[in-house]
Amino acid sequence: MALTLVLGNKNYSSWSMRPWILMHHFGLKFEELVIPLYQADSAEMLRRYSPSLKVPVLIDDELSIWESMAICEYVNDNYLQDKALPNGREARALCRAYCHEMHAGFGAIRSAMPMNCRARRTLPVSAAVQPEVERIDALWHKARRRYREHGDYLFGSFSMADALFAPIVMRFQTYDVPVSQTSADYMTTMLANASVVSWYEDACKESAEIAIAEVGEPR
Ligand SMILES: N[C@@H](CCC(=O)N[C@@H](CS)C(=O)NCC(=O)O)C(=O)O
Known part of the structure; x- marks a missing residue:
C-alpha cells in the first residue's frame, strides 16, 4: 500500500480536510502532499497531480481518485472495512x-x-x-x-x-x-x-x- 493524499492549504482547503480527517481518524497510514493554493506555481502543481485540477486527490499506486466524496467512499470500501458508515x-x-x-x-x-x-x-x-x-x-x-x-x-x-x-x-x-x-x-x-x-x-x-x-x- 502506498497512499498519498494531495491537499490544499490546511487552513483554507475545506474539501481537503474531509478525506484527511476520515483517513487520519481511522489510523490509515498515508503520505501528504500539500499544494499551497493561489500561488504562482499552484496551477502547475495541480496539473501534475490532479485530473480535475482541484484538490483533494488520493493516489493509490497507479490509481488517482479525485472528488472528496469519491475518496471517502474509496477508502471506506478498500481500507476501512466499511467502518466509515454506521450499521443498519x-x-x-x-x-x-x-x-x-x-x-x-x-x-x-x-x-x-x-x-x-x-x-x-x-x-x-x-x-x-x-x-x-x-x-x-x-x-x-x-x-x-x-x-x-x-x-x-x-x-x-x-x-x-x-x-x-x-x-x-x-x-x-x-x-x-x-x-x-x-x-x-x-x-x-x-x-x-x-x-x-x-x-x-x-x-x-x-x-x-x-x-x-x-x-x-x-x-
Ligand atoms: N467537488 C470537489 C471540490 C474540490 C475543490 O473545489 N477544491 C479546491 C480547494 S478546497 C481547489 O482545488 N481549488 C483550486 C483551484 O480551483 O484552483 C471535491 O469535493 O473534491
Whole structure:
C-alpha cells in the first residue's frame, strides 16, 4: 500500500480536510502532499497531480481518485472495512444523505464564510446564509437526538458524515455562528477529536494567506 493524499492549504482547503480527517481518524497510514493554493506555481502543481485540477486527490499506486466524496467512499470500501458508515439500513442511508447534502449544498455558507481555521472573526449572518445555518443545525440536532445512545458523533460512532461536516464546524467556530445547544455540544465533540485538533495545529503553522478567504472583522 502506498497512499498519498494531495491537499490544499490546511487552513483554507475545506474539501481537503474531509478525506484527511476520515483517513487520519481511522489510523490509515498515508503520505501528504500539500499544494499551497493561489500561488504562482499552484496551477502547475495541480496539473501534475490532479485530473480535475482541484484538490483533494488520493493516489493509490497507479490509481488517482479525485472528488472528496469519491475518496471517502474509496477508502471506506478498500481500507476501512466499511467502518466509515454506521450499521443498519436506516443509519447508512441517512449518513449517505447527510454526506451528499453537504457535498452538493450549502453554497451560501461556502462562499460567504470561507474556511479559515486559525482566524476568529465576526461576520453578520446574511439572509442567504441564515436558512443554510438553520438546516445544518436541524440536521445535527436530528442525528444527535436519534443516535445519542450510540456515541457522541452524528451517527453515534465517528462516520463519514462527521468528516464531511468537519469544515462547517471550523467555520462556525471561526465566525462564531450561533447554533442550538445540541449542535454546540456536537461542535465541542468535534473540536476535541484528535484528528481535528491535529489538522487545526497544522493549519496554525501555515503562514500563507489567501486574500479572498480572509473575510470578517477580527474579534
Ligand atoms: N467537488 C470537489 C471540490 C474540490 C475543490 O473545489 N477544491 C479546491 C480547494 S478546497 C481547489 O482545488 N481549488 C483550486 C483551484 O480551483 O484552483 C471535491 O469535493 O473534491
